[in-house]
Amino acid sequence: MSQKEIAGVTIEVDDSGYMTKFEDWSKEVAAGLAKENGIDVLTPKHWEVIEYIQKEFQNESTLSIRKVGKSGVVDIKEFYNLFPDGPLKKATLISGVPKPSGCV
């Protein structure tokens, strides 16, 4: 657990860099986290995915790439293009939700 400053706010993150308090999340924080992870601009499509992930998190459902692919928000190929190098890990980190624990 450590603290870091992003977009002018102090957030608490776990060892893998995931936010531990969802209430500290904001669009500005998300944009900051995205930049740190190699995504310079969050497009409307990125935001749609982020919204979907946060909704699933609030419904306490387990996220998987398969599920995101079937969500109707993005297909798997597009998901990989939007969040390169580990889409589910990156997208959840930027969305301020915990690191997904599944293997598929």
Add this chain to the structure above:
Amino acid sequence: MAESKEKIKKVSVICAKGSLEDVYAALVMTNGARMEGIEANIFFTFFGLDAITKKKMNKLHTATVGNPAMAMPGGLPFPTILGVLPGVEAGVSAMMRKGMDDLDIPPVEEFLDMINAAGGKIYGCKLAVDMFKLKREDMYDDMDSIITIGEFYEKAAGGQIIFT
């Protein structure tokens, strides 16, 4: 943390066996690599080719004979003699597939689609394709190509090779 900071950049998985669990091990590792942003190839050879053969890919079986890890649901020992009865292997395999689906693990064909969509490369082994007299149209449509072992090593260059 004791783990190395250096990330694995590329893996090439060889799937040489056609049982449900062997194929899934290879698919999970390949797809898992892509999920982590690792470049991934999967190479199917010998009985592993069943996983990319249209007629067989969604009907893979797990062995009920000669499988010492086989147990009854609930954990009781599974008498080997049961495994030879007609329909038992098919029933056990169907239960395994159902169990995996409940865990959000896709059927083989969908798993290959996921790997393909994720940018993973799917290859068939030329020698084994010739041996089983398979044609391109018998095989998974989005397979990248049929390659020789030499070409496999070229594609695997600079990464790790995993034999399942």
